[in-house]
Amino acid sequence: MDEVEPAEDRMENYVRIAVVGRGAYGVCWLCRRKESQHREKVILKTIPLHGLSNEEEIAIMGEVMLLKKMRHPMIIGYYSYFKYDNTLAIVMQYAEGGTMERMIQEQRGEHFHESSVLDFFTQILIALHHMHSKSIVHRDLKTQNILMNKKRTLVKLSDFGISKELSTKSVASTVIGTPNYLSPEICEGRAYNQKSDVWSLGCVLYELLALRRAFDGDNLPSIVMKITKCSYSPIGDHATQEVRELVGNLLRLNEHQRPNVQELLTHPLVLPYTLRIHCDVGRVIVPENNKRRANSVMGGRLRITPSAQSLRPQERFPTKTPISLSNTLR
Numbered sequence: 234m235d236e237v238e239p240a241e242d243r244m245e246n247y248v249r250i251a252v253v254g255r256g257a258y259g260v261c262w263l264c265r266r267k268e269s270q271h272r273e274k275v276i277l278k279t280i281p282l283h284g285l286s287n288e289e290e291i292a293i294m295g296e297v298m299l300l301k302k303m304r305h306p307m308i309i310g311y312y313s314y315f316k317y318d319n320t321l322a323i324v325m326q327y328a329e330g331g332t333m334e335r336m337i338q339e340q341r342g343e344h345f346h347e348s349s350v351l352d353f354f355t356q357i358l359i360a361l362h363h364m365h366s367k368s369i370v371h372r373d374l375k376t377q378n379i380l381m382n383k384k385r386t387l388v389k390l391s392d393f394g395i396s397k398e399l400s401t402k403s404v405a406s407t408v409i410g411t412p413n414y415l416s417p418e419i420c421e422g423r424a425y426n427q428k429s430d431v432w433s434l435g436c437v438l439y440e441l442l443a444l445r446r447a448f449d450g451d452n453l454p455s456i457v458m459k460i461t462k463c464s465y466s467p468i469g470d471h472a473t474q475e476v477r478e479l480v481g482n483l484l485r486l487n488e489h490q491r492p493n494v495q496e497l498l499t500h501p502l503v504l505p506y507t508l509r510i511h512c513d514v515g516r517v518i519v520p521e522n523n524k525r526r527a528n529s530v531m532g533g534r535l536r537i538t539p540s541a542q543s544l545r546p547q548e549r550f551p552t553k554t555p556i557s558l559s560n561t562l563r
């Protein structure tokens with residue numbers, strides 16, 4: 234594990250506005266930074282450390298470390314962390330559009346245009362590719378963990394609570410969380426791997442197209458039964474044959490038959506979105522989370538032009554996206 238840099242932020246730097254959500258370990262507060270030029274809104278994920286075992290505290294710090302490593306436009310930005318009153322606060326980018334789950338619910342049965350679905354899908358894919366290229370698996374990919382910008386055009390993967398760095402010595406095999414997105418191999422007690430994220434991505438793609446979960450049920454055994462038989466109801470004729478086949482490829486029971494994220498990025502249906510997003514992403518403001526932040530903490534903006542460096546985050550506290558990806562994609 235990387236060495237933890239000394240915490241320099243503190244609670245007094247923030248004004249609490251509201252609770253935006255609660256997780257298994259703590260509360261997510263929407264806060265405003267007091268002294269910065271733009272008084273940016275940020276999320277403080279607060280986790281009481283009282284009563285936590287050493288292992289749990291290490292696991293939570295692991296999330297901080299992963300977030301720090303994960304600088305990417307399609308991954309929620311990490312800003313800092315600090316401890317107060319025996320509580321750990323992780324300061325992160327605020328995703329004003331809420332979760333993808335809520336966005337889907339708010340469609341109230343009106344299907345997304347397929348190009349929007351493929352746009353979202355490709356963005357998630359690009360984020361996963363970034364993680365997998367660092368040998369990190371998300372392990373909890375689901376629509377609740379995909380956050381959106383205000384205009385709901387950009388996705389931000391979040392919740393690295395149970396993400397794991399796969400090394401030669403360790404297999405990531407713990408199962409936690411909502412069961413609906415679990416892959417058959419996890420249901421069968423086998424180890425997690427990158428292809429398990431691909432299955433979960435298939436569940437997300439299904440949900441974006443059908444506006445309902447691929448595998449649902451009243452209880453855990455009934456959900457697991459459906460997953461292990463790969464039994465899901467047809468998406469419907471509103472979706473093209475090609476995209477339905479793509480879902481089928483992701484939701485293959487045998488993980489070896491599922492494509493990897495690299496292959497998916499060049500799938501004929503996906504490639505145009507991959508290319509356009511990569512060309513455009515250099516114009517999206519993304520957070521910087523390394524030690525250089527001291528110079529830019531008060532909101533100085535660095536705009537980068539599309540270039541070979543276009544996927545390298547250059548900025549901190551992105552309160553606004555200067556250009557919506559959707560402007561060029563749709």
Ligand SMILES: Nc1ncnc2c1ncn2[C@@H]1O[C@H](COP(=O)(O)OP(=O)(O)OP(=O)(O)O)[C@@H](O)[C@H]1O
Pocket residue numbers: 253254255256257258259260261276278309325326327328329331332377378380391392394410
């Ligand atoms: N950066 C963020 N921007 C906006 N809303 C957020 C952000 N992070 C979390 N939330 C909201 O807070 C809720 C709780 O998030 P949190 O990461 O604490 O837990 P979780 O993912 O729901 O569950 P668990 O702790 O079991 O993994 C989310 O569902 C989301 O609605």
